[in-house]
Structures are given as structure tokens and as C-alpha cells.
Amino acid sequence: MNFEETPPKNLVLIGFMGSGKSTVGRELHSRLGYELVDMDSVIEHREGRPITRIFEENGEDYFRDLETDLLREMAEDGQRKIISTGGGVVGREENRDLLRKLGYVVWLQAPVDVIHERTSRNRERPLLQTEDPLEKITTLLEKRKPWYAETAHLKVDTAGLDGGELAMGILESARYFFSNP
Numbered sequence: 001m002n003f004e005e006t007p008p009k010n011l012v013l014i015g016f017m018g019s020g021k022s023t024v025g026r027e028l029h030s031r032l033g034y035e036l037v038d039m040d041s042v043i044e045h046r047e048g049r050p051i052t053r054i055f056e057e058n059g060e061d062y063f064r065d066l067e068t069d070l071l072r073e074m075a076e077d078g079q080r081k082i083i084s085t086g087g088g089v090v091g092r093e094e095n096r097d098l099l100r101k102l103g104y105v106v107w108l109q110a111p112v113d114v115i116h117e118r119t120s121r122n123r124e125r126p127l128l129q130t131e132d133p134l135e136k137i138t139t140l141l142e143k144r145k146p147w148y149a150e151t152a153h154l155k156v157d158t159a160g161l162d163g164g165e166l167a168m169g170i171l172e173s174a175r176y177f178f179s180n181p
């Protein structure tokens with residue numbers, strides 16, 4: 001495992017909407033005890049409104065600026081964390097650089113049909129409130145795949161595994177990282 005600079009501090013989860021970042025983040029938190037930062041939740045809390053309303057009232061670029069600000073802030077913070085990101089965080093080059101600086105980056109992958117099934121259960125994701133969410137998921141995922149791939153230190157196929165199993169696999173792969181204080 002090659003890290004560009006000093007050993008990273010955090011464990012960072014990236015991946016498309018519905019790939020299981022929040023669930024795996026909670027499992028990792030209960031196993032490691034590190035603080036869990038769910039970026040979407042932090043942004044919603046700070047803004048005092050849900051992401052759907054942030055998009056509606058201020059637009060996507062405003063939300064993306066909030067994401068970048070939060071990444072910059074966390075890059076300055078020395079406390080070890082598990083960071084669960086929003087699916088679109090990899091869209092900006094600066095964010096991709098920040099994510100790799102922040103820590104060990106794990107890309108959770110799920111097939112399009114699984115993502116569709118999981119994300120159709122609620123209406124919390126503004127980008128999927130379209131006539132054809134499956135088409136939107138397919139095109140957005142294809143566009144983002146190279147960004148996830150270039151950012152991640154580890155790619156994990158989530159198919160058929162629950163959050164606990166995934167967390168254990170990630171910890172096994174990240175042993176080197178956790179054995180370096």
C-alpha cells in the first residue's frame with residue numbers, strides 16, 4: 001500500500017448513492033470507536049435543512065461548495081475518523097485530492113439494480129427525483145466510475161454481503177493502516 005505522504009489519519013468511504021456507505025460507516029464506528037462523520041448529515045445539520053431543500057433553494061453548486069469546505073476542514077483536523085461521504089463528492093478534482101490526503105479511501109461498489117432498488121425506497125436524493133431514475137443512475141455511475149477508481153486505495157464489491165461482513169473485510173485489508181498510530 002503506497003501513501004503519498006505521512007500515514008493517513010482517517011478511513012474514508014466513497015461510492016455511489018445506495019452503495020452502503022452509511023451502514024458500513026456505522027459498523028466500522030462500532031468496531032473501531034473512531035468518530036463517525038457522515039458528511040451529508042453534518043451539512044444538513046449546519047444548514048438546518050435537508051439536502052433536498054439545499055438543492056432546491058441554492059442549487060447543486062452551493063451544496064458542492066459545502067462538501068469541499070467540509071473536506072478542507074477535516075484535512076486540518078488531527079483526530080482519527082471514519083468519514084462517510086456523499087456519492088457525488090468525487091466530482092471535483094480538488095475533492096479527490098483532499099480525500100486521498102484525508103486517509104485510506106475505500107470504494108464501495110454495488111450493481112445498478114441494487115442501487116436502484118435501495119434508492120427507490122425514499123425521496124431524499126434530489127438527483128434521483130426524475131422520471132427515469134434507473135437511466136439517471138446508469139449514466140451518472142458510468143461518469144463517476146473513473147473518479148472513484150482513481151481516488152480509492154481499496155475497491156470493495158458489496159454484493160451479497162451485509163454491513164458487518166463488509167466492515168470486517170475492510171479492516172482486514174486496512175490492517176497496515178491501523179497498526180500505524
Ligand code: S3P
Pocket residue numbers: 015016017018021040051085086087088089124125126127
Ligand atoms: C449525492 C449523493 C447523496 C447526497 C446528495 C448528492 C450524489 O449522498 O450527497 O444527494 O451526487 O450522488 P449519498 O451518496 O449518501 O446518498
